[in-house]
Amino acid sequence: MFGKLQLICVRGMNIFRALGRYLSQLGVAFVLLWMVMFIITFSDSVCSPIIPYIIREFLIDESAVVIMLGFLISTFNLVKTAANIPGALLGDRIDRSIIVLSSLALLPATFLLLMLAGNHLWILGFYILIGIFHGICMPSLNAMVAGLIPIEIRGTSFAIFNLSWIISGMAAPVVGGFLSERVSLRLPPTLSLILSLTILVFFIVFRRVLGISSSPNKPVEKREDAAKPFTRTLLFLCGMQFFSGLGNGILMPIITAFLMYIIGVSPAEMGLAFSLGWGIATALAQIPGGRLSDKFGFKPILISSTLAATPLLILLPFSRNLTQFILITAAACFIGNLSSPAFSAWIAKLMEKHDWSRGYGLTSASFSIGSIVGPILGSFAWDTFKPNCFPPFALSVLFMLLTLPFLFALGEGSK
Numbered sequence: 497m498f499g500k501l502q503l504i505c506v507r508g509m510n511i512f513r514a515l516g517r518y519l520s521q522l523g524v525a526f527v528l529l530w531m532v533m534f535i536i537t538f539s540d541s542v543c544s545p546i547i548p549y550i551i552r553e554f555l556i557d558e559s560a561v562v563i564m565l566g567f568l569i570s571t572f573n574l575v576k577t578a579a580n581i582p583g584a585l586l587g588d589r590i591d592r593s594i595i596v597l598s599s600l601a602l603l604p605a606t607f608l609l610l611m612l613a614g615n616h617l618w619i620l621g622f623y624i625l626i627g628i629f630h631g632i633c634m635p636s637l638n639a640m641v642a643g644l645i646p647i648e649i650r651g652t653s654f655a656i657f658n659l660s661w662i663i664s665g666m667a668a669p670v671v672g673g674f675l676s677e678r679v680s681l682r683l684p685p686t687l688s689l690i691l692s693l694t695i696l697v698f699f700i701v702f703r704r705v706l707g708i709s710s711s712p713n714k715p716v717e718k719r720e721d722a723a724k725p726f727t728r729t730l731l732f733l734c735g736m737q738f739f740s741g742l743g744n745g746i747l748m749p750i751i752t753a754f755l756m757y758i759i760g761v762s763p764a765e766m767g768l769a770f771s772l773g774w775g776i777a778t779a780l781a782q783i784p785g786g787r788l789s790d791k792f793g794f795k796p797i798l799i800s801s802t803l804a805a806t807p808l809l810i811l812l813p814f815s816r817n818l819t820q821f822i823l824i825t826a827a828a829c830f831i832g833n834l835s836s837p838a839f840s841a842w843i844a845k846l847m848e849k850h851d852w853s854r855g856y857g858l859t860s861a862s863f864s865i866g867s868i869v870g871p872i873l874g875s876f877a878w879d880t881f882k883p884n885c886f887p888p889f890a891l892s893v894l895f896m897l898l899t900l901p902f903l904f905a906l907g908e909g910s911k
Contacts, residue, residue, distance in 0.1 A: 529644070532699060535695040542671055543672055551619060558757055565753075566748075569748050571627070575624050579627065580631040599633035641657050647845075655785055665770075666778070670764075673766055732905055743892045743893065747870075750875075753878050754815075758885060772826065778836075798903055802903065809828050
């Protein structure tokens with residue numbers, strides 16, 4: 497027993513030493529951006545388990561709640577997609593730190609709306625503002641991160657950065673669910689408001705340090721014979737993201753409805769389901785996924801993780817309790833998210849530095865376009881087939897598998 501414990505400790509120390517070596521290569525600015533993303537995601541995710549229950553205060557009927565939830569998610573993705581375009585274009589033309597700072601100034605108002613919500617229209621306003629924030633901020637923030645990453649460890653470096661939003665997204669729903677049950681449903685957005693003001697001050701103080709990765713380089717001359725393969729590859733990646741967004745969009749409202757009305761979870765249990773079923777599994781997948789993509793290339797990892805993970809989602813409607821639901825979700829999320837670092841690294845490889853905002857913005861917009869239709873489709877599918885949960889989940893899986901033709905059509909993934 498002691499020998500096994502000693503072995504676990506040694507392995508843990510080796511992991512921390514490896515992370516330390518990577519962080520020393522990536523530098524202070526990378527760590528600061530990691531912290532920025534962590535706090536942004538925490539402030540957003542701490543509210544995620546309580547929003548369906550706030551909606552239920554205003555709209556009592558199950559069908560109305562599920563349809564409203566789907567409509568709100570679709571609205572968020574519609575606004576985010578519209579904001580992605582100017583966010584992506586501006587990020588390749590002006591100082592990216594100015595764009596991030598401007599969007600961070602909007603964030604406190606979003607949580608103030610949720611904290612003071614008097615009816616479901618206030619929640620709609622929250623989703624609109626948070627969509628604008630994500631659409632404008634994230635292309636420039638991701639491009640700033642890409643500017644700090646050494647080419648030879650792109651996959652692993654993006655895996656480390658992804659842990660910022662995954663770890664915070666793992667812890668925050670549990671905190672939000674606990675606070676809402678023990679104190680009030682309005683306490684999580686109050687905490688988010690405080691955090692959003694904190695991160696705004698933090699970014700202002702450290703903006704000079706972050707400025708080393710914020711200015712896009714002047715465009716370099718490209719060969720004409722490279723333009724067509726480049727454009728085709730980006731279009732295939734956007735097509736893949738569209739169907740991924742459509743499948744995930746369908747899944748969002750039906751997972752929440754399944755937990756609320758079939759399993760009958762509380763807000764705290766909802767947060768636990770998000771944390772254990774999605775957060776921990778996704779976090780554990782990042783470093784292995786990054787190292788695999790650095791070793792074998794991006795395309796093999798994307799294809800194999802999609803083929804292995806997506807069919808597992810068809811088992812979710814057969815869950816009879818929260819534990820079964822969490823175990824199935826965790827398995828699907830771990831395998832599926834092995835591909836996350838590979839995708840981010842592939843975008844960085846495909847595009848010149850001055851085009852990174854455009855690459856991240858267009859692929860994000862493609863995912864969001866699918867996510868506009870998906871939640872509405874998912875909520876109506878739930879209402880049409882209830883109490884039979886299988887068809888909505890099967891519909892989601894079908895669209896996720898449609899990402900595979902685009903992946904197979906792409907050229908060989910490169911390291």
